[in-house]
Amino acid sequence: MIDKKRIAELNGKIEKSMEIFEQAFERFRPEETRLIWSGGKDSTLTLWICRKYCSEKKIELPRAFTIDEGDAFEEIDDFLHRYSREWRVRLDWGRNDDVLKAAGEKLSAEVKVSDLSERNQAEIKRIGFDLEKFPFEAESYVGNHLMKTVVFNTYIEENHVKAVFQGLRWDEQPARKHDPYVEEVASAYLIPAHTRYRPILHFTERDIWDTTLHFEIPHCPLYEQGYRSLGAKTTSTKMSDRPAWEQDLENTVERAGRRQDKEKTMDRLRKLGYM
Amino acid sequence: MKNCVLLTIDALRRDTFGCYGNEKTLTPFMDSLQEQCLRFDRAYATGPYTQASFPGILTSTYYLEYGKQKNLPAEKTLVSEVCKTKGIRTAGFHSNPYLSAYFGYNRGWDMFYDSMEDDVTDLHPFIRGDAIVKKVEEWLSGHLRENSGTPFFLWVHFMDVHEPYIPEEEYLETVDKSVSLSKEEMLSLFKDVIIKRDVSNPDTVRLLKKLYDAKVLEADEYVRRLFGVLGEVLDETTVIFGSDHGDEFGEHGGLSHDGKMYSENVRVPLFIYDRERAKGEVYERPVSNIDISPTIAHLFGIGDVDRFKGGSLLPVDEHRPGPCFGESTNKRGHKEKGEDKPIYYCLKDERKIILDEGTGEYELYNLERDPGEKKNLIHEDEHAETLKNELQSWLKNR
Numbered sequence: 001m002i003d004k005k006r007i008a009e010l011n012g013k014i015e016k017s018m019e020i021f022e023q024a025f026e027r028f029r030p031e032e033t034r035l036i037w038s039g040g041k042d043s044t045l046t047l048w049i050c051r052k053y054c055s056e057k058k059i060e061l062p063r064a065f066t067i068d069e070g071d072a073f074e075e076i077d078d079f080l081h082r083y084s085r086e087w088r089v090r091l092d093w094g095r096n097d098d099v100l101k102a103a104g105e106k107l108s109a110e111v112k113v114s115d116l117s118e119r120n121q122a123e124i125k126r127i128g129f130d131l132e133k134f135p136f137e138a139e140s141y142v143g144n145h146l147m148k149t150v151v152f153n154t155y156i157e158e159n160h161v162k163a164v165f166q167g168l169r170w171d172e173q174p175a176r177k178h179d180p181y182v183e184e185v186a187s188a189y190l191i192p193a194h195t196r197y198r199p200i201l202h203f204t205e206r207d208i209w210d211t212t213l214h215f216e217i218p219h220c221p222l223y224e225q226g227y228r229s230l231g232a233k234t235t236s237t238k239m240s241d242r243p244a245w246e247q248d249l250e251n252t253v254e255r256a257g258r259r260q261d262k263e264k265t266m267d268r269l270r271k272l273g274y275m
Numbered sequence: 276m277k278n279c280v281l282l283t284i285d286a287l288r289r290d291t292f293g294c295y296g297n298e299k300t301l302t303p304f305m306d307s308l309q310e311q312c313l314r315f316d317r318a319y320a321t322g323p324y325t326q327a328s329f330p331g332i333l334t335s336t337y338y339l340e341y342g343k344q345k346n347l348p349a350e351k352t353l354v355s356e357v358c359k360t361k362g363i364r365t366a367g368f369h370s371n372p373y374l375s376a377y378f379g380y381n382r383g384w385d386m387f388y389d390s391m392e393d394d395v396t397d398l399h400p401f402i403r404g405d406a407i408v409k410k411v412e413e414w415l416s417g418h419l420r421e422n423s424g425t426p427f428f429l430w431v432h433f434m435d436v437h438e439p440y441i442p443e444e445e446y447l448e449t450v451d452k453s454v455s456l457s458k459e460e461m462l463s464l465f466k467d468v469i470i471k472r473d474v475s476n477p478d479t480v481r482l483l484k485k486l487y488d489a490k491v492l493e494a495d496e497y498v499r500r501l502f503g504v505l506g507e508v509l510d511e512t513t514v515i516f517g518s519d520h521g522d523e524f525g526e527h528g529g530l531s532h533d534g535k536m537y538s539e540n541v542r543v544p545l546f547i548y549d550r551e552r553a554k555g556e557v558y559e560r561p562v563s564n565i566d567i568s569p570t571i572a573h574l575f576g577i578g579d580v581d582r583f584k585g586g587s588l589l590p591v592d593e594h595r596p597g598p599c600f601g602e603s604t605n606k607r608g609h610k611e612k613g614e615d616k617p618i619y620y621c622l623k624d625e626r627k628i629i630l631d632e633g634t635g636e637y638e639l640y641n642l643e644r645d646p647g648e649k650k651n652l653i654h655e656d657e658h659a660e661t662l663k664n665e666l667q668s669w670l671k672n673r
Contacts, residue, residue, distance in 0.1 A: 264391045266372075268372040268400055269373070271395065272372070272439075273465065
């Protein structure tokens with residue numbers, strides 16, 4: 001249980017997040033925005049605060065967008081289905097069907113580049129690869145780019161989305177420490193221009209759990225089993241068998257071996273001559 | 276209690292240093308520190324490339340202990356974790372992807388910067404030393420403002436010597452005025468020659484070495500800046516500096532740093548800088564990078580750490596020299612593969628024995644008579660059996 005002082009502190013943090021939503025909705029209509037909802041604890045809290053804001057201001061709740069990378073936990077899928085219904089969230093699912101089809105929906109299957117659409121082929125060239133084939137796996141640099149970044153950019157472009165809400169946090173990793181609440185992404189080849197809002201940047205991992213438990217915000221049952229951070233199924237690992245919120249959050253690492261860190265790391269290795 | 280700084284420079288060969296006998300003045304600043312250093316004449320890395328060597332430096336364990344894993348195994352304890360639990364502030368700054376949070380090296384740091392979120396270019400696929408030093412400066416001023424009085428352990432790692440060798444003009448000019456290549460041409464050398472490990476043209480290999488030397492000169496400048504930033508804190512700080520491995524320029528038929536256990540890759544520079552105590556001494560017995568973390572623990576008054584395999588290098592007159600070991604895989608080319616087999620070395624006094632598990636073959640070199648390790652004496656040296664036993668017993672008991 002947390003004391004009154006702590007509750008007031010958390011309410012202050014929620015207020016701060018509401019201000020970011022306020023800024024966003026001063027510039028954009030709800031239908032021009034999307035909330036990126038992975039089903040993880042951070043984006044679920046972001047959505048919860050967004051609902052609170054929209055219901056207080058009596059504005060329409062933005063649509064949510066989730067990406068199916070072809071390697072998802074069933075528990076996350078179930079969670080997204082259940083709470084999109086209960087919370088009346090219009091949830092869009094994005095998938096790179098072209099790649100999934102070429103891989104026969106099977107992890108580690110070999111994908112022939114010539115089997116892919118022009119767009120996917122252009123994307124592979126854009127990130128500096130001149131490949132004939134690559135393994136479809138959660139770990140591969142190309143696979144990750146196609147399954148996530150491309151799906152995101154395509155969705156933004158096709159739906160004329162002007163702004164997105166992301167559940168990133170400063171304390172996720174030191175490199176995030178200087179991320180701004182609002183970031184403009186300029187348009188470039190294959191990248192549509194859009195604005196990124198990060199309403200919960202100031203929440204620590206501890207704040208997330210204190211808020212989630214205190215306000216009885218739903219969370220995916222995997223966290224109870226000891227997962228601290230949820231990514232693709234084959235690359236996420238439990239940190240302990242104790243529920244996430246009972247672990248030593250302050251002195252241990254939240255993200256170990258998460259897939260989204262992989263992309264940049266692999267790109268560096270490639271440039272250094274290792275891949 | 277003093278602070279401790281560990282500075283490591285990736286792929287920096289021992290024989291580029293003036294203080295180790297190089298006459299080209301590639302390390303003027305680091306040479307100028309020698310009067311206040313304890314210098315290790317025969318220091319060895321525990322492996323010939325980052326993944327094989329850094330477990331030795333930061334966790335005092337050998338690469339393949341606990342099996343080959345993608346991430347740093349949970350059974351290994353980083354010296355940062357040891358320091359942090361003792362209330363020492365810990366900070367690490369570097370730009371090597373193999374030492375990033377992704378591979379599990381972010382444990383135990385109050386501040387950890389691995390640069391993986393920052394953008395880099397093909398010409399400089401890492402954050403350069405001058406920018407790393409700026410980040411250290413920012414952190415240090417914050418630390419001194421907020422936690423002054425709390426000792427710190429700071430690890431800084433430079434990538435500037437690592438390929439692609441694309442030096443700035445001023446440094447290349449100092450090394451050899453007659454060389455004039457565009458950066459794109461240097462990048463082509465990287466892609467067409469280094470990555471392919473093509474040593475067929477000795478002139479090209481010599482040219483690559485000049486570009487490398489220019490990068491050493493550049494890195495030395497960044498070390499000078501780092502010491503400038505440490506400034507007055509240096510009076511209360513011990514600085515351990517060295518490298519994780521060397522780099523090959525055709526000595527054993529290759530380039531860069533593969534799994535080979537020869538001196539150009541595993542014999543490394545190592546110094547302990549201490550303004551108050553060190554007086555330019557040279558320690559001539561073999562020591563290993565496996566001893567770096569235990570030395571850091573010793574400097575902070577932390578007793579023996581169970582999981583550390585090495586022992587403190589300080590006080591040096593109590594140091595008990597033993598054999599040095601190393602472990603890697605026999606990778607050839609730029610990427611480790613699943614089928615790569617372990618390769619080990621054991622170095623005792625003037626002899627080194629190498630075992631390649633892929634071929635099952637041993638090699639033995641007498642480093643005193645044959646420092647270039649050209650003549651394999653495994654069938655003629657009278658100590659061959661003793662060294663084999665030494666290596667096997669280490670493998671069994673580690």
